[in-house]
Each structure stands twice: as structure tokens, then as C-alpha cells.
Amino acid sequence: MEAIVSHFTKLGVVLEGIINECLGLPPDFRTNYRNDRSRDSLLGLHYFPAIEDDNNTGETAHEDPGCFTILYQDEVRGLEVHKDDHWIPIAPSKDKLIVSIGDVIQVLSNNKFRSATHRVLRPSETNRYSYAFFYNVHGDKWVEPLPQFTKEIGESPKYRGFVFEEYHHLRIKNRSHPPDRPEDLIHITHYSISN
Numbered sequence: 001m002e003a004i005v006s007h008f009t010k011l012g013v014v015l016e017g018i019i020n021e022c023l024g025l026p027p028d029f030r031t032n033y034r035n036d037r038s039r040d041s042l043l044g045l046h047y048f049p050a051i052e053d054d055n056n057t058g059e060t061a062h063e064d065p066g067c068f069t070i071l072y073q074d075e076v077r078g079l080e081v082h083k084d085d086h087w088i089p090i091a092p093s094k095d096k097l098i099v100s101i102g103d104v105i106q107v108l109s110n111n112k113f114r115s116a117t118h119r120v121l122r123p124s125e126t127n128r129y130s131y132a133f134f135y136n137v138h139g140d141k142w143v144e145p146l147p148q149f150t151k152e153i154g155e156s157p158k159y160r161g162f163v164f165e166e167y168h169h170l171r172i173k174n175r176s177h178p179p180d181r182p183e184d185l186i187h188i189t190h191y192s193i194s195n
């Protein structure tokens with residue numbers, strides 16, 4: 001397990017540099033913004049075969065809350081990404097890792113990069129295993145749209161700022177104490193500014 005975390009962490013640092021570059025952020029942005037990996041987490045997931053009447057739901061549609069997620073799925077299908085009103089299956093492969101942008105990058109970039117809406121449908125014929133490595137910011141980090149994507153280019157911020165831990169807790173609460181109505185689940189839109 002420790003070896004996997006160490007590999008994912010090294011890869012995460014490289015990916016973060018690539019994402020920063022794609023966003024046009026300076027190379028030292030990462031070390032200036034944060035340089036603490038203590039809130040990253042690795043989740044090992046085991047999905048039992050779907051049975052009739054449970055809609056095959058493994059993970060309902062959601063976006064990951066942190067910076068980005070590195071996902072390893074075995075050779076069993078199930079992961080789907082929502083794009084242009086369609087659910088697109090992500091072909092499983094033992095040789096591939098899937099990287100998805102999370103809500104923190106969406107907020108920092110003021111929606112220039114969007115977090116990926118995804119879900120897992122469990123196949124009925126077999127178990128499914130995956131590892132999700134969540135590359136996060138530190139809990140007490142203040143997250144808000146960066147000036148590079150707001151005042152420096154004449155755009156108004158689409159989110160109010162928040163402490164990452166607060167949002168993370170609300171997201172965990174979605175799971176531990178799910179609200180009666182699905183529309184009351186907390187998403188990043190909780191911090192949206194409607195102009």
C-alpha cells in the first residue's frame with residue numbers, strides 16, 4: 001500500500017505541474033500555493049456484483065472535491081464520465097490510469113477547467129476493484145478563484161472562497177448522513193456566486 005501511495009504521490013506532483021502549465025500558471029505556483037501532501041488519500045474500492053433491483057449503482061454521479069484524482073481500475077468495466085448529455089464508458093485497462101479534474105481546480109480556474117462528473121455502474125457478472133488516489137489541498141487552505149482567472153482578465157469570480165476542510169466535511173456528510181432529497185446533496189455549487 002505504501003508503495004502505491006508513494007508512486008501516486010510522485011505522479012501527482014508531475015501531473016500538478018502539467019495542469020498548472022496548461023492553466024498558464026507560473027512554474028513556482030505549486031510550491032507557493034501549497035506544498036503539503038498530508039491530505040491526499042488512497043481509497044481501495046471493492047464493488048460486489050450488481051443484483052436485480054439496485055440499478056447497478058456503485059457510485060452515483062458526482063464530482064471529486066479535491067484537485068484531481070488518479071484512478072486505477074482493473075479489467076472490469078463500470079466507470080462512466082458525463083459529457084455533452086451522454087454517459088461515456090471508460091474502457092478498463094490494466095495498463096492505464098485515469099486522471100480526472102476535481103472541484104478545487106474548477107474553483108481556482110474559475111471554471112476554465114471543469115471537474116469531471118462521473119459514476120460507477122456495477123456489472124452483474126463479477127466483482128470490480130479500483131484504487132482512487134485523491135490529490136487534495138491541505139485542509140486549512142483557502143480556496144477561491146485565482147486573480148489570473150478573475151480580476152486580471154476582467155472576469156467576475158464564479159465562487160465565493162472557502163476553507164477546503166469545510167467543503168470536504170460537507171461532502172463526507174453527504175455520504176454519512178445523506179439528505180432525504182437528492183437535490184439537497186452538497187456540490188461545489190454550494191459556493192457558487194450567482195451574478
Ligand SMILES: O=C(O)CCC(=O)C(=O)O
Nearest residue numbers: 045059073079120130132
Ligand atoms: O471506482 C471507480 O472507478 C471510481 C470511484 C470514484 O469515483 C470515487 O471514489 O470518487
Ligand SMILES: [Fe+2]
Nearest residue numbers: 062063064118
Ligand atoms: Fe469519484
